[in-house]
Amino acid sequence: MSTGFLIAVTAGVICGIVVAAYFVAIDRTRPVTAGSGAWSAPAARTPWIKQFEALARPLAARMPAHETGPLRQKLSRAGDPGGLTPAGFQAVRYAAAALFAIVGLTLGLLVQAPIPSLLLAPMAGLVAALLGYVTPTLWLQQRISQRRRQIERSLAEATDLLTLVVESGMSLDEGLLSITERFHNALGDEIGKVLREIRLGRPRMAALEHMALTTGVADLHHLVESIVQSDQMGVPIARLLRVQAMEMRRRQRQTAQERAAQASSRMVFPMVGCIFPVLWIVLLGPAIIQIVKSLH
Secondary structure, eight states, X not given: OHHHHHHHHHHHHHHXXXXXXXXXXXXXXXXXXXXXXXXXXXOOOOOHHHHHHHHTHHHHTTSOHXXXXXXXXXXXXXXXXXXOXXXXXXXXXXXXXXXXXXXXHHHHHHSOOSSOHHHHHHHHHHHHHHHHHHHHHHHHHHHHHHHHHHHHHHHHHHHHHHHXXXXXXXXXXXXXXXXXXXXXXXXXXXXXXXXXXXXXXXXXXXXXXXXXXXXXXXXXXXXXXXXXXXXXXXXXXXXHHHHHHHHHHHHHHXXXXXXXHHHHHHTHHHIIIIIHHHHHHHHHHHHHHHHHHHHO
């Protein structure tokens, strides 16, 4: 057992040395540009996530186009965490799978089990590698759901603020800017992206439609559709925004009532699984003890 553990540790150290040497080689071979013999400032160090992306580029480049597009859309809905690209996210998955595989192999060698270690260690490493490969995807889905809830909770209040700004005589862009100044969450980030795209020359309505498509929030999509239709038909946007805000609050109130109605049915399982067994133990425990004593 000790020999196998030493072999696993030695293999892990060798792999770590190889990866570190690869990163050092990348830093040493990075081209340096200088003009007219003048001194140039050293280039900024490449983030570790970009180094992983460069390391996994041969594997990530083989991703088919029908997988790269949906993955890029998911990263955008998650707020582009760490500036990850599809190749960078694939690199994170490979790195997590390798790390979990090493942990699984080590545990398979250390744990005492009826199964031989030569069979248990590869099985544990394989299961851990699959778990490590899936974990980044689960984290990404959780981050998407969290940002979507933030947008849904803030959208009605943001629409009220936008309505007040537009009714006061300001433009729609100024109303969007006020939202970014007031809301420092996922909604403010998405509105900030829209404003940056507008400054770069993209049409306002096209930028708003892209935001609604990217976030995947139904209420935001309905709001953008209404703004686009009012712009096309010449309807006053302030009145439309007021109606949309009232409709959003009605839907939120209806959703809250539905969740409150479902709370009673959801409480049945915790009561049956946690409260009732303890209650029966407290009530019947003394009687069972007395019966056992009388039998002896």
